[in-house]
Amino acid sequence: MIGPRRIVCLTEEPTETLYALGEQDRIVGISGFTVRPPRARKEKPKVSAFTSAKIGEILKLCPDFAIGFSDIQADIAAELVxxxxxxxxxxxRSVDGILDYVRRLGAMVGAGDRANAWADELRCGLDAIESASTALPRRPRVYFEEWDEPPITGIAWVAELVRIAGGDDIFPERAAEPLAKQRILEDPDEVIRRAPDIVIGSWCGKKFRPEKVAARPGWNAIPAVRDGELHEVKSPLILQPGPAALTDGVRAIEAIMRGWAARRAG
Known part of the structure; x- marks a missing residue:
């Protein structure tokens, strides 16, 4: 066996990737937030959240490698080191970054050829969606909200997937900010001024409530609210920088775009 033999996955995306590559036997522990693939929750012990981890439980698993994501897990990483x-x-934090992540993780476990082939397949799928989006009568303006209190706008890969599916994120300058605190919307009235045609909510860990969004002061003037174009994309599909976002996540966004276009045509 090439590469690490006992891996702890501190977030979902390495778990999903390793299962997809047929390398799941290397995984000895996963994040408690893991939902993809569903079998992982049944087969692997849950030893971490996103900002915390059961270090003692991880050590009992005798891992030789741990995989995490971003500065938010820096303290966990330091303790394990x-x-x-x-x-x-x-x-x-981008679509290309996700594809490169798949390739790099595959190479680490001796599955480079399979990982490269899968990354190419994912890229082709995105290209097909982008090509099909040219049939939309016009590009809708989209407000993506990943949290409501306070409102937090979408991150870079989300904005890219919205564009690939045929829309335009109304806060492209915020999408470039890597940290959630940098994407807090200090003035919610800015959404009113930018007048999105579609609102997509993906509130991390809780159900999107379109009626609460519609009830915000002054938001009845927004085209998306006026036309009832308030939609949810489940957070596990889109808010983690892994394969889910490039498959079910972008397809969910595409379906929203197509539905919007069909209602405009009718």
């Missing part, structure tokens, strides 16, 4: 465990913290 102090216990002699090798850690890879990825920090990708």
């Amino acid at each position: 102090r216990h002699g465990i090798e850690v890879w913290i990825s920090n990708h």
